[in-house]
Amino acid sequence: MAAVGAIGVGAVIYLEGTNRPAVAQSAPQPQASAAPPVEVAKVTIDTVRREINAVGSLLPNESVILQPEISGRISRILFEDVQKVERGAALVELDKEILQAELAQAEANLALARANFDRADTLLKQGTGTARTRDEALARLRSDQAGQELAKARLDKTTIRAPFAGVLGLRNLSVGRYVTPADTIVALQQIDPLKAEFRVPEVYLTSVNVGQKIEMTADALAGRDFVGEIYAIDPQIDIDGRSLRIRALVPNKDGALSPGLFIRLTIIASVRENAVLVPESAITPIGQERYVYKLQDDKAVLTKVNLGSRRPGMVEVLKGLSPEDVVIIAGQTRLRDGIKVEVVATVPGT
Incomplete structure (x- = not known):
């Protein structure tokens, strides 16, 4: 068995059964950790519309049942x-014979009453008549004038006209x-323009106004789009459905739309030019706040943002980013503020 010398400075350990010294094993050195891989995208600048979606029905602009x-x-x-x-x-015309005869009789009575009045008035001026006789003749004249007007009005009503x-x-x-x-007799409807009637939740009370545009489609007319304009908002909120009743006018010059159609529509509540948008995958929620990681000098910089409108796959950033920023959209789970990252893919802005 090989002897083991006292351990000290310059001590050597010999292996058993050999005259060769053992090779000293050094402890492994720690390696620098690799930068986490991420995917990035440049922010998108675009026009953003805030939209309110609803469903409703079409109504005639005017409608009456003629009787x-x-x-x-x-x-x-x-x-x-x-x-x-x-x-x-x-x-429509109703039979006029009886009413024409009644009008002729009323006109004859009126002519006689006018002659009697003229005679009574002349005699009174000559001093041979009385005021009472004249007044009675005047009353009769006025009564027969009303009778003639009534007969004429009844005759006019034998013709039913479009209002x-x-x-x-x-x-x-x-x-x-x-x-x-x-x-x-028949129904009469005015169908150009038509009224679009719909409801939106009461939370949009301050977001809808008279004069706002709407975009509309009808399931029965697939592939066609229509536009209209809000002209009336019911001041009374429906307490059962907690909603606002709204009406818009929709032009219908070609008559393609019909009263009663089910419609889907979008209210354009606001339009913002040059809005900053990022992919939804860039948003990191922390508690009640929302953050993104910006790429700055190959480092991930945690940045608080305020969000606005959304559209498929994208979200508007109202505050926290500028048009030239680049954000991390994949790989955030391994990140912390200020860590160096390796960009493995750059996704074009959407």
């Missing part, structure tokens, strides 16, 4: 189903039918 104001028998129907008409167009320009629906009655004010 006769007096009873009578239909003598003529002057329109076709689903016909466009102008304001004042004659649509505004629009499109008629399907007629419900035929010539020869005796109608009363309770009967429906």
